[in-house]
Amino acid sequence: MIDLQQDDGLWTVTLNNPGKANALTGSMLEELLRIAEAAQEARALILTGAGRVFSAGADIEEARAGLTTSDLWERLSGTIADLPCLTVAALNGTLAGGANGMVLACDLRIAVPAAKIFYPVMKLGFLPQPSDPKRMAALIGPARTKLILMAGQKITAVEAYEFGLVDRVVDPENLLPTARDLVADRLVADPIVASGIARLCQ
Template identity: 60%
Template sequence: MIRTVTEGDTVTLTIDRTDKANSLTAAMLSDLADGVRAAVDARLLILTGTGPRVFSAGADLDEAPRGLAVSPLWEELSGAIAACPGLTVAALNGTLAGGAFGMALACDIRLCVPGASFFYPVAKLGFLPQPSDPLRLTRLIGPARAKLVLAGGVRLDAEEALRFGLIDRIVDDPLAAARDLAPGSCDHIAAIKAMIPDVPRR
């Protein structure tokens, strides 16, 4: 359900579970984290999904009541992405929801299709977000808007997400746009990333 394709110095991890809106099981989260850690030498790491409408609906509904919604696996995955020395890109082929936010927030760059929407309904469902998600979300869109999304449960469309700073570009083919990026060596990318301060948006 997680496909890995390596082309030169580019590694693409694809969530392939369209019959379940690309929702994530514990096994899939583990596979994603393993795939990210294995891409330590990649100059470009791309996360994407299959299908025309949904990147990921978040936690698998069958496993969520059994503890998946609060599993440390989500934090393990986002931490592995954040620690990746290469350039990390979320190529969002559609809607991003729930716990799947974490992996996109941990990426360096987020690209999405025009019809994507974004929502993180933890308050409505009675869960807290994963520990690092509020901080990363606040750095991208500011504290009031982070509360709008997390506490208010507001759904953003692609244009509003772009205005907020949640995503960086709206493109017809995010995967192709991600592959068009031409980063330098992994060490050079890591050095540049270290020079860029993670300043919260106001």
């Protein structure tokens, strides 16, 4: 359910369970974490999904069994955020719930026009993972973060772009080509120079 393609320093990770809207199970999170931990050697990483939804968040059955409070979510987002490579989330569709964490941890985010972003944790009676509100607020400010996390609003791709939550909105056929174009310079850059620039941008 998690596909990994490696091509000369570029790692493309695809959530591939479109029949269930790429809902994330514990085993999928563990596999994503293993890939993220191994990606220290990658020069760039693209995270995307198969089908029309990026991810519906936690698998419903496993959420009822306690997955929503697992530390896997926070470990995954923290590992992605700490990667030395350039990371791009290419949202092929709607992003929901806990799947926001790994996307917020990426350096860049692009989305198709039909994508919506929502994170209804308060309505469902859960706290978000600790780093998610901080990363979201760093991108769009506290009020708009509360609009999503507390007011429960679904944000369109255009609104997300206007807020600064995504960096570009692109047609579906151009989603992965755009992501690959964004990482092209990083793939050929001197790793020391690239790491130095990344540190200066923090």
